[in-house]
Amino acid sequence: MDSYTSDSSDSDTNSNKVIDLAYLLLEPDTVDHNLEAYMNESKRFFEVERIILHHNRLSTLPNNLVKFSNTKILDISNNGLTSLPNIFEYCPLTTLVAKNNLLKNYSLPKSFTKCTTLKELNLSGNQLNQFPEQILDFLNLKYLYVGGNAMKQISKNIWKLKNLQVLSFGGNELTEVPATLGQLQHLQALVLCDNQLESLPANIANLYKLKSLLLHKNRLRTLPPEIIALKNLTELSLRDNPLVVRFVSEMSYNPTSLLELSARTIKLHNIQLEPGDIPLTLLNYMNSAHRCVNPHCKGVYFDNRVEHIKFVDFCGKYRIPLLQYLCSSKCAIKRDENFDRPARSYMMKKVLLG
Incomplete structure (x- = not known):
């Protein structure tokens, strides 16, 4: 057959x-x-x-x-x-x-x-x-x-x-x-x-x-x-x-510790702390806070952060990869004109880096 x-x-x-x-x-x-x-x-x-x-x-x-x-x-x-x-x-x-x-x-x-x-x-x-x-x-x-x-x-x-x-x-x-x-x-x-x-x-x-x-x-x-x-x-x-x-070695986002969650809450509500209110080690930890790079987000981070890659224009000519440190993964999604330029027709929608 x-x-x-x-x-x-x-x-x-x-x-x-x-x-x-x-x-x-x-x-x-x-x-x-x-x-x-x-x-x-x-x-x-x-x-x-x-x-x-x-x-x-x-x-x-x-x-x-x-x-x-x-x-x-x-x-x-x-x-x-x-x-x-x-x-x-x-x-x-x-x-x-x-x-x-x-x-x-x-x-x-x-x-x-x-x-x-x-x-x-x-x-x-x-x-x-x-x-x-x-x-x-x-x-x-x-x-x-x-x-x-x-x-x-x-x-x-x-x-x-x-x-x-x-x-x-x-x-x-x-x-x-x-x-x-x-x-x-x-x-x-x-x-x-x-x-x-x-x-x-x-x-x-x-x-x-x-x-x-x-x-x-x-x-x-x-x-x-x-x-x-x-x-x-x-x-x-x-x-x-x-x-x-040079820009990216590892991108990961682990659950935030209770210590950092508590410290973020204190910072976000502008609770004033004086020496003696909490142990010196915790006070130093509170002073190590970093502001989120998104100007429309008042958040802070300490040890835990979101690593986000974007391509930015330099002098209107060069497009270079930039590693941003954000307080939350939501900040990588909520983009506005001052933070990450509105999407334009020529901007790449998908950049595979890792």
Whole structure:
């Protein structure tokens, strides 16, 4: 009995457009047999648009694959592939997912047939040590995932992929980012986490549509001041960078002790204490009170405080992380014009620091 997901009846259009052989641990010859059986049983095999082959044992692609000339989505991930043929010569793919295989740079053809239909390419989790220049010919590419490889550089010709909306380079060995990346005007998400970056080019601020910038687990000590121009940025991940480690070591809020609660009450009600009213150690403790940084909160704290990170403008240009000490977690929520500037369209809504 064949393993493909299909209805032999031509009446079910949707089922006839998908062949699903995922999670079967099939060898190439077995997959070939299944595809051949499908072609023999279905008069409309040429209408198949999706072929799902992930989680099998395909060191090479099955020969019969090229006969499905209308395939738009091909998923060959998690197979152990050691080579990727020029599949674009036969299929007008819009999506190719080949992640988590054993592909090296020499595993790819020196050039691919130009495919104007390709919108998504996923080569993450392979063994590429250089950026594959061949993929720069896919001019209509919108989503490019090449994370989890061993690349040390991003091609300076990355600007050719002008339609990119998502670019993922996380988990490589990048030490720098080319300035030409700033020419990707349609980019909305840029993933550069888990690399060895020490700086970013100033013209990253030209990515006006950028919404998400993931930079965690790098070696960044500063950010270009021009980054403040990214008015659509809503997510910035900076954890595990020297830039953040200087400001945040541990954020925790433990229950307040009875001693501090009592001392806060005395301070809030302006109860006057004189030497002799309470032991000297307690009097010194009362004198060590700190005022909450929120001017609209008259609260105080002693040992227990809330540590709160915000990004503030400096001289109207620089955005720097600032660690605030607040008397209560509510003070981090109740913001007003004098305390934490009203939210503006360009202010980041989510900053991941820890």
